[in-house]
Amino acid sequence: MVNKIIKHITEGSIFAGLEVNTSDNGDIYYFLEIKKLKDELVISKSLILNNLEDIKLHINRTTPLFLCFNNDSILTKQLSNPSVSAEAALVNEAFPNIEIKTFYWEIIQKSQNSIVSISRKQFVDSVLLKLSQIKITPFQISLGISGIEEIIQYTDVEFLHLNRQNLKLNDGDIIEIESGTINKKVFYEINELKLSNFNLLIFGQILSHLNGSQRFTNFSDQNKKLNGHVKNERIFDGVGKFALAFFGILLLVNFIFYNHYFSKANDLQTNLLASDSQKENLIKLENTIKIKQEKINTISNSSNSKSTYYLDIIAQSIPQSILLNRLDYQPLTKNIQDNKPIFIDKKIIILSGLSNDNNEFSKWIEILEKNDWIVSIETLDFDFVNDSSSEFSIEIKTNDK
Numbered sequence: 146m147v148n149k150i151i152k153h154i155t156e157g158s159i160f161a162g163l164e165v166n167t168s169d170n171g172d173i174y175y176f177l178e179i180k181k182l183k184d185e186l187v188i189s190k191s192l193i194l195n196n197l198e199d200i201k202l203h204i205n206r207t208t209p210l211f212l213c214f215n216n217d218s219i220l221t222k223q224l225s226n227p228s229v230s231a232e233a234a235l236v237n238e239a240f241p242n243i244e245i246k247t248f249y250w251e252i253i254q255k256s257q258n259s260i261v262s263i264s265r266k267q268f269v270d271s272v273l274l275k276l277s278q279i280k281i282t283p284f285q286i287s288l289g290i291s292g293i294e295e296i297i298q299y300t301d302v303e304f305l306h307l308n309r310q311n312l313k314l315n316d317g318d319i320i321e322i323e324s325g326t327i328n329k330k331v332f333y334e335i336n337e338l339k340l341s342n343f344n345l346l347i348f349g350q351i352l353s354h355l356n357g358s359q360r361f362t363n364f365s366d367q368n369k370k371l372n373g374h375v376k377n378e379r380i381f382d383g384v385g386k387f388a389l390a391f392f393g394i395l396l397l398v399n400f401i402f403y404n405h406y407f408s409k410a411n412d413l414q415t416n417l418l419a420s421d422s423q424k425e426n427l428i429k430l431e432n433t434i435k436i437k438q439e440k441i442n443t444i445s446n447s448s449n450s451k452s453t454y455y456l457d458i459i460a461q462s463i464p465q466s467i468l469l470n471r472l473d474y475q476p477l478t479k480n481i482q483d484n485k486p487i488f489i490d491k492k493i494i495i496l497s498g499l500s501n502d503n504n505e506f507s508k509w510i511e512i513l514e515k516n517d518w519i520v521s522i523e524t525l526d527f528d529f530v531n532d533s534s535s536e537f538s539i540e541i542k543t544n545d546k
Contacts, residue, residue: 155376161204162347165272166308167216176203177344179351191344201279207379209284211350213292214264215309221262221289223322232361235259251288252361258318262289284372285354292349295358299336306331306342370465380469381460406434436484455494462512466502491545497538520544
């Protein structure tokens, strides 16, 4: 249950895909957006774009975007009964004359009839750079027809027509790949969902992620950094909206109570009689107003411009290997009680989350300590979850007065 809530916060229920393809007039982009409603996937958008920059008109910055490269910069080759099984060896057998360190590669059907797709790193990185310039970071990338592997188990057709390839299938395996296009929409029913050939690859890539399927690539670390960046942005976006709403509602409630009691106090002052009972009531009412005013002042002081500055500095410094799941700014020192002032620790910020790289975590702490508004950083907790990730909790002490 907790994992589902965390996944919903960091990924949401809306997923988008973009296939980079080639037409007679240059690159063309097939865009798909789906919504996850309980255990059902629903298509909400399906578009064809002529310019990469147009995607910013159709996607939210924090929506996970699955990017599939399938244009003429991608080379795909099928190996029938390969003589090797190691991933790098399969790539060398398919493309023996390439300098492998300058290429990204991805393999499907590793056991038999292996299909290897490759692309120069320079091309993929250039597209990622263009997207970053319009403030969009993909959640995951894939090469060639890799996304189709997740779909063929849900269909019994003999042929699948993609945007640049035609596939011949047999018993859930791809046995033949032909280059070519049919220049028209062909619809397939995939597990009771109607999809066109324009959207098969990117839908398959999204479905592969939702099903947690294993992938064989040499850019797994790159994908981890990309989805870590998107998850961090979603967390800070959600925290920011929640904080604004929370403080807004709290201030409004306190303002209403303050006005209410202030009006009563004015009425009593104008109609005050010299009786002891009336004087006692006025004193009680004034004390209540004082308590409410102290609460307003406490909330107002804790949400000044310094908090925005501190949180912006922290957000900008977070490396992609770190995923925050808790941020506690100026925590309460005592439980809130009726008719009592609210006490907070104005000099403390507590951060908790997951780290996939201990070296980057240490460097991040060193970067934070260089800020002149930070007095000290104390590690409250640091536990290893598995070989590649650790849970941490740190306390930052500021020089606020």
